[in-house]
Amino acid sequence: xxxxxVFVCWCGSNIAGTVDVGKVAEEAARIPGVxxxxxxxYTCSDPGQDSIRKAIKEHRLDRVVVAACSPRxxxxxxxxxxxxxxxxxYLVEMANIREHCSWVHSDMSVSTPKAVDIVRRAVAKxxxxxPLHPSTIPVEKRALVIGGGIAGxxxxxxxxxxxxxxxxxxREPTIGGRMAQLDKTFPTLDCSSCILTPKMVDxxxxxxxxxxxxxxxxxxxxxxxxxEVRVRKRARSVDEARCTACGIxxxxxxxxxxxxxxxxxxxxxxxxxxxxxxxxxxxxxxxEICRHFTAGKCGICQKVCPSGAxxxxxxxxxxxxxxxxxxxxxxxxxxxxxxxxxxxxGRYPDVITGLELERLISSTGPTDGKIRRPSDxxxxxxxxxxxxxxxxxxxxxxxYCSKACCxxxxxxxxLLKEKIPSASAYVFYMDVRAGGKxxxxxxKRSQEMGTRYxxxxxxxxxxxxxxxxxxxxxxxxxxxxEVEADLVVLAAAMVxxxxxxxxARKLGISYNQYGFFSEAHPKLRPxxxxxxxxxxxxxxxGPKDIPETVAQASAAAAKVISLFAKSExxxxxxxxxxxxxxxxxxLWCSNVCPYKxxxxxIITERxxxxxxxxxxxxxxxxxxxxxxxxxxxxxxxxxxxxGFTNEQILAEVEALCL
Amino acid sequence: MNDLxxxxxxxxxxxxxxxRVRSFVCLERGFYPFATMPAILHSGSxxxxxxxxxxxxxxxxxYLLDMPKPAGIVVRSxxxxxxxxxxxxxxxxxxxxxxxSISCPGVVDTAKIPMSMHRITALEKAGDxxxxxxxxxxTELPWSSVLLDRCLACVSGAASTDADVVLDDGRGKPxxxxxxxxxxEVEHMAPDERYAMWExxxxxxxxxxxxxxxxxxxxxxxxxxxxPEPEWLSRAVILPEQFMFHFTRAYHVAGRCVGxxxxxxxxxxxxxxxxxxxxxxxxxxxxxxxxxxxxxRDVEVLGTFLPDDPxxxx
Numbered sequence: 001x002x003x004x005x006v007f008v009c010w011c012g013s014n015i016a017g018t019v020d021v022g023k024v025a026e027e028a029a030r031i032p033g034v035x036x037x038x039x040x041x042y043t044c045s046d047p048g049q050d051s052i053r054k055a056i057k058e059h060r061l062d063r064v065v066v067a068a069c070s071p072r073x074x075x076x077x078x079x080x081x082x083x084x085x086x087x088x089x090y091l092v093e094m095a096n097i098r099e100h101c102s103w104v105h106s107d108m109s110v111s112t113p114k115a116v117d118i119v120r121r122a123v124a125k126x127x128x129x130x131p132l133h134p135s136t137i138p139v140e141k142r143a144l145v146i147g148g149g150i151a152g153x154x155x156x157x158x159x160x161x162x163x164x165x166x167x168x169x170x171r172e173p174t175i176g177g178r179m180a181q182l183d184k185t186f187p188t189l190d191c192s193s194c195i196l197t198p199k200m201v202d203x204x205x206x207x208x209x210x211x212x213x214x215x216x217x218x219x220x221x222x223x224x225x226x227x228e229v230r231v232r233k234r235a236r237s238v239d240e241a242r243c244t245a246c247g248i249x250x251x252x253x254x255x256x257x258x259x260x261x262x263x264x265x266x267x268x269x270x271x272x273x274x275x276x277x278x279x280x281x282x283x284x285x286x287x288e289i290c291r292h293f294t295a296g297k298c299g300i301c302q303k304v305c306p307s308g309a310x311x312x313x314x315x316x317x318x319x320x321x322x323x324x325x326x327x328x329x330x331x332x333x334x335x336x337x338x339x340x341x342x343x344x345x346g347r348y349p350d351v352i353t354g355l356e357l358e359r360l361i362s363s364t365g366p367t368d369g370k371i372r373r374p375s376d377x378x379x380x381x382x383x384x385x386x387x388x389x390x391x392x393x394x395x396x397x398x399x400y401c402s403k404a405c406c407x408x409x410x411x412x413x414x415l416l417k418e419k420i421p422s423a424s425a426y427v428f429y430m431d432v433r434a435g436g437k438x439x440x441x442x443x444k445r446s447q448e449m450g451t452r453y454x455x456x457x458x459x460x461x462x463x464x465x466x467x468x469x470x471x472x473x474x475x476x477x478x479x480x481x482e483v484e485a486d487l488v489v490l491a492a493a494m495v496x497x498x499x500x501x502x503x504a505r506k507l508g509i510s511y512n513q514y515g516f517f518s519e520a521h522p523k524l525r526p527x528x529x530x531x532x533x534x535x536x537x538x539x540x541x542g543p544k545d546i547p548e549t550v551a552q553a554s555a556a557a558a559k560v561i562s563l564f565a566k567s568e569x570x571x572x573x574x575x576x577x578x579x580x581x582x583x584x585x586x587l588w589c590s591n592v593c594p595y596k597x598x599x600x601x602i603i604t605e606r607x608x609x610x611x612x613x614x615x616x617x618x619x620x621x622x623x624x625x626x627x628x629x630x631x632x633x634x635x636x637x638x639x640x641x642x643g644f645t646n647e648q649i650l651a652e653v654e655a656l657c658l
Numbered sequence: 659m660n661d662l663x664x665x666x667x668x669x670x671x672x673x674x675x676x677x678r679v680r681s682f683v684c685l686e687r688g689f690y691p692f693a694t695m696p697a698i699l700h701s702g703s704x705x706x707x708x709x710x711x712x713x714x715x716x717x718x719x720x721y722l723l724d725m726p727k728p729a730g731i732v733v734r735s736x737x738x739x740x741x742x743x744x745x746x747x748x749x750x751x752x753x754x755x756x757x758x759s760i761s762c763p764g765v766v767d768t769a770k771i772p773m774s775m776h777r778i779t780a781l782e783k784a785g786d787x788x789x790x791x792x793x794x795x796x797t798e799l800p801w802s803s804v805l806l807d808r809c810l811a812c813v814s815g816a817a818s819t820d821a822d823v824v825l826d827d828g829r830g831k832p833x834x835x836x837x838x839x840x841x842x843e844v845e846h847m848a849p850d851e852r853y854a855m856w857e858x859x860x861x862x863x864x865x866x867x868x869x870x871x872x873x874x875x876x877x878x879x880x881x882x883x884x885x886p887e888p889e890w891l892s893r894a895v896i897l898p899e900q901f902m903f904h905f906t907r908a909y910h911v912a913g914r915c916v917g918x919x920x921x922x923x924x925x926x927x928x929x930x931x932x933x934x935x936x937x938x939x940x941x942x943x944x945x946x947x948x949x950x951x952x953x954x955r956d957v958e959v960l961g962t963f964l965p966d967d968p969x970x971x972x
Binding site: 581582583584585586587588591592593594615629633635636637645646647650651 | 747748749877878879880881882889890910957958
């Protein structure tokens, strides 16, 4: 005989103010199977929980309904409470009479009968609940970090410091990412490489960190604690063990192309290091342009290499390894500003993007740190900055705020003044967003240094006598503005990597309408994803500046560390389960499963005189996240989500509707 | 016609003699001289029983489920889609089947032959006419006036090419465009009017499950509606349960209906079930841009998860 206890909560006046709790308790007592009903001011409080524990023992309750708030809020609390009284935690059901009832109604005569119905539903369900038990899975205590920018480096360092092995996979020939391209960083103006390169070296020399550069993740299978990852390490054509990084090969190489690192403002050789502090400090041959590979000639680098490190026959290596957790730190890229035809980017060489200016300011850049305009190499006297290029623009770009541009434009204006004191800077802006520690002060400083902030958009840029005429509007004064500029800098938005959706598919995570990876909860689970064991760090999740990226990377590392601190993981028992006797083996469940958790399984059984084999669906409970998509797709009714079985849901529907 | 039958007999006999099949489902002469019924043959010597089926021919795909494999089947274009459905639903394996496809000029629905012509002794197709032989002598009826509804909706009667043997005498029903006008009619009804129509229709249902049993898309090992627990469908034959049954049936075949119309043909009370099925088919074509949604595909639009789905509901 099932003995249900119902605990009706007042939640102070949250529920009791709108629902006649006494009446609900009275009605609940009449529901068949209910043997005990109690009211509490705050059921989640210590005395409230004690009363549940006491009632379970005194009244020999084997099912508990807590009529209180959303299961999101306190289901776990009451499950633990029941468990401490010896009851299986999955025999507890929440009846949400707060969010679903008292908070959305004001008329007690309506909300009270509704609350009774909600309790009736919960009782109907709980009577069909069965004890569920989490199973355990082992954890491979090695982390994979995808992306070797500042986010990936920070996450790797933190995880490795905790004593766990980390592999960083970076697709460029060096780690460092976007931050390596920057000159100075706001709001303190310390040199970007001066603070980044020590971290790069730390990561490279850390015994717990292995860095695979010029490598890409091809496939990820498995589940939390047990991912199997295939990585393709592209052939560098240079034996890293032999190379001494003397650089003579680079010096002698006859072929060059635009340097990606310098945003196309300079050139690099076919055998190259993206920048002098590259980690690993070994050159790479770009087979797309290397004459040995394109024409079968040359081979000078091989001839001049004193240590015989150049190896044209090197092949891609494919590694398949197991990891327990994955941190996605794949970064972002720059918006293609060509879309804004009125700014003339691509047509006028002196219209550049923020990242290009970084390279022009940088002492390792193509101009050795002298700001010279690309067209004629002259020192610019008037520079116009245009903000929100591609961001906050639903028509041509993206509706979101790119977040870092206000500050980096202020930084650019300050650096310009520092480098060329006589220069004047104009900033066309929509709003200045300087929310961050010391950010507002930094923005003020750029104003105090003489930067003219013009609130308004630029409508047109055209060249005239070696100058760029920037026409816009000052919406504060209601006046047209025209500036004769030598250089125009576009604050291009941060946008997701073009292959972010593909990476998301590999990771089995979701992404938003722009292509930024989605966190599990925007406030409370900002570095987790909906796929257990996959965490997010940095701009792959949304536009961020460096401090925020580093903080998030450490947060992701903390999540990995706490995962690895357990010897085994207990799995959520609310997973899909197949009744093989009913399963027809159509595998629609497998097709609709977002987590690739359902596979086909061949079973053998007797059918009359013959032994036959047939296909049925089989759920990998490690991968299953309990979303229930399969149960909906299953026509046979063979698929059930434990804790939300068809039988339980039908009982709920009947309790509410009949 | 007879040529086709001779060829078919030969093909069936050789399927047995070559050891390609252990059983074969086809049509044979029924209890009336003009009607045919399904027959499952177990030896090549039975091949003489094979009939093409001029009138009231049932579809055969569903029989494959319980036949000893490898199993042979003779299919028209409508039945071929049903077989394809069973293969995609993994209820039968293509390699366990031996398919002979034939062209089909359409099948006569004897219920459409006027009552005044009772006591049919024989039926004969002559060009664009059906000659009905009765004790009172022969009468000619226009061919299209006596066809089964599914044949009227048939897009093409040519023999399906996904078969082990293709027998096409070139007399298959010529290709015709898809016609959704009956769906438009229902869609344009006022909600109350439409509800009243379905209420009237479903009230007739005697819950014999013939529609389900005949349907090649309804092939579950055990129908969930037969389960005692959970009781999706109450045994009471009352209107709400009729709606529950018919909606469940329609939703379960949504996106998988091959449009063969066998459900409607099997229904003893004449429910217009294809109006529901074809509404889904048309919706899938218009909402998902699927070209001819009747054709079974490895992955159906309603049975898939796409990571780049726009997630418009979020």
